Amino acid sequence: MKLVLTGAAGRLGSYLREPLAQLADEFVSTDIVDDIGNLYDGERYVKADLAELDDMMAVLKGADMVVHMGAYADEAPFEKLFGPNFVGAYNVWEAAYQNGVKRVIYGSSIHAVGMHPKNEFIGTDAPHRPDTFYGLAKCFAEDLGRMYWDKRGVESVHMRILSCAQVTGARALGSWLSYDDLIHLVQRCIETPVTGFSVIYGVSDNDRVPVDNSKASFIGYRPKDNAEQFAKDILANDPPMDPQNPEHMCHGGPFASVPLGNSGIAQMDIIDDTKQN
Numbered sequence: 001m002k003l004v005l006t007g008a009a010g011r012l013g014s015y016l017r018e019p020l021a022q023l024a025d026e027f028v029s030t031d032i033v034d035d036i037g038n039l040y041d042g043e044r045y046v047k048a049d050l051a052e053l054d055d056m057m058a059v060l061k062g063a064d065m066v067v068h069m070g071a072y073a074d075e076a077p078f079e080k081l082f083g084p085n086f087v088g089a090y091n092v093w094e095a096a097y098q099n100g101v102k103r104v105i106y107g108s109s110i111h112a113v114g115m116h117p118k119n120e121f122i123g124t125d126a127p128h129r130p131d132t133f134y135g136l137a138k139c140f141a142e143d144l145g146r147m148y149w150d151k152r153g154v155e156s157v158h159m160r161i162l163s164c165a166q167v168t169g170a171r172a173l174g175s176w177l178s179y180d181d182l183i184h185l186v187q188r189c190i191e192t193p194v195t196g197f198s199v200i201y202g203v204s205d206n207d208r209v210p211v212d213n214s215k216a217s218f219i220g221y222r223p224k225d226n227a228e229q230f231a232k233d234i235l236a237n238d239p240p241m242d243p244q245n246p247e248h249m250c251h252g253g254p255f256a257s258v259p260l261g262n263s264g265i266a267q268m269d270i271i272d273d274t275k276q277n
């Protein structure tokens with residue numbers, strides 16, 4: 001099986017490269033950076049721009065599946081997201097179709113549905129309700145994936161990741177996706193024999209999980225980690241919640257309250273723990 005990983009130089013990509021290199025017969029990692037550092041056994045790196053269809057056509061040549069994680073991974077003005085996130089998604093699906101790729105496994109986000117209130121235990125069929133242009137790009141890619149399945153038979157699994165980063169605040173007690181569970185989720189998305197078009201939330205087995213994955217249980221994703229282990233320390237230090245603040249009340253957290261075009265990540269305490277090889 002030939003597998004391609006976009007966004008390979010990113011934080012999530014850094015945790016996926018080694019297990020995907022082991023899983024695939026042929027593994028190509030790709031990103032826009034010049035150099036990705038030391039390669040794992042069986043890995044080949046190709047520099048490519050998501051916004052260029054020719055680049056995507058070349059990296060997906062002969063591939064069976066692509067794990068598409070490359071993006072500008074924050075809220076920003078529409079013009080900044082347009083190339084990597086909107087055109088990039090089109091290029092990945094179009095190149096997948098033209099190259100006969102069976103399945104796209106996509107790093108979607110809770111921000112596609114981020115304006116839904118958190119006290120609604122939303123399922124994978126909740127209507128799109130983006131909180132930002134960034135979330136809107138995730139909605140676009142999900143709809144693209146649905147259309148390429150309906151009209152062209154390209155399968156896709158859309159992993160709506162909640163927050164895959166170290167637990168540093170109260171929101172993450174519900175939204176955390178551990179790196180081990182991320183790897184397991186991506187493996188299940190690859191190994192499930194038939195997926196058609198599917199959506200699944202990327203979240204660990206947290207006591208406070210705010211979303212419902214029951215309609216995607218056929219994928220066999222059974223997370224093992226639980227953010228409750230951090231609750232005592234986090235809640236001792238976190239300021240009280242404000243029921244009038246969308247940041248506290250909506251699934252999108254800080255992205256639900258930032259003005260359109262302004263960074264949501266800047267409001268979060270993300271630790272850069274990119275895995276080094």
Ligand SMILES: NC(=O)c1ccc[n+]([C@@H]2O[C@H](COP(=O)([O-])OP(=O)(O)OC[C@H]3O[C@@H](n4cnc5c(N)ncnc54)[C@H](O)[C@@H]3O)[C@@H](O)[C@H]2O)c1
Nearest residue numbers: 007009010011012032049050070071073107109161163164
């Ligand atoms: N980290 C999270 O909690 C989280 C949550 C929801 C969704 N996601 C999604 O998962 C994916 C990976 O997230 P991450 O946290 O690793 O982000 P990241 O910013 O660390 O990695 C994204 C990678 O995409 C690459 N990229 C950007 N523009 C490109 C272009 N034009 N061509 C080729 N590559 C380009 C970047 O160089 C970077 O290495 C993203 O699509 C993100 O939206 C992440």
